[in-house]
Amino acid sequence: xRLASAEGAAxxxxxxxxxGSTSATALLALPYAEDAEAALGRLGALAQGATPAQRGPVLxxxxxxxxxxxxxxxxxxxEGARACGEVVISLAARVDAPREERAIAISAxxxxxxxxxxxxxxxxxxLDPK
Numbered sequence: 001x002r003l004a005s006a007e008g009a010a011x012x013x014x015x016x017x018x019x020g021s022t023s024a025t026a027l028l029a030l031p032y033a034e035d036a037e038a039a040l041g042r043l044g045a046l047a048q049g050a051t052p053a054q055r056g057p058v059l060x061x062x063x064x065x066x067x068x069x070x071x072x073x074x075x076x077x078x079e080g081a082r083a084c085g086e087v088v089i090s091l092a093a094r095v096d097a098p099r100e101e102r103a104i105a106i107s108a109x110x111x112x113x114x115x116x117x118x119x120x121x122x123x124x125x126x127l128d129p130k
Contacts, residue, residue: 004032009039016046027057031064040065040112041080044087052098055091059104062088066111078117085109085118092124103127 003025004012012033015026030036030043040062047058062084091097092105106123113120 001029001032003029004036005034007033009033009035009037013039013042017042024057027061030061031068035076036065036068037081038076039080040084040117041077044080044084047084047091048087052101056101056104059088059091059101059108063104063108063111066108066115066117070115081112081115081117085112088112089118089122089124095126099127 009030012026012030015022030039043058043062047055047062050058088105088108092102092109094102106127109118109123112118113123
């Protein structure tokens, strides 16, 4: 939490994009940043281009940010959040992806849809309990 307060979303995104040992720590801290929502667009792009091993932590960060309660302020980057919603829906629809990865992507898509950043009708339901 202290790291998120000190660096903010922009600083943490820099660390994530630089890679290395600080990347994992920055991904874990990002949801605690006051302006974390502003990172959704970039996180979506990172998830889309990530290797399967890298994608899980990025999707977890997206879910942690998207799942936060709505704040009473103007959205920080609605276009980025919508772009992120498109990415997580496309990742959720990949039947060749691991089930755990798809489940996180579906949860993130639902959280973004609750805030109006994704179309809930496009979110896959094949993993839902029957």
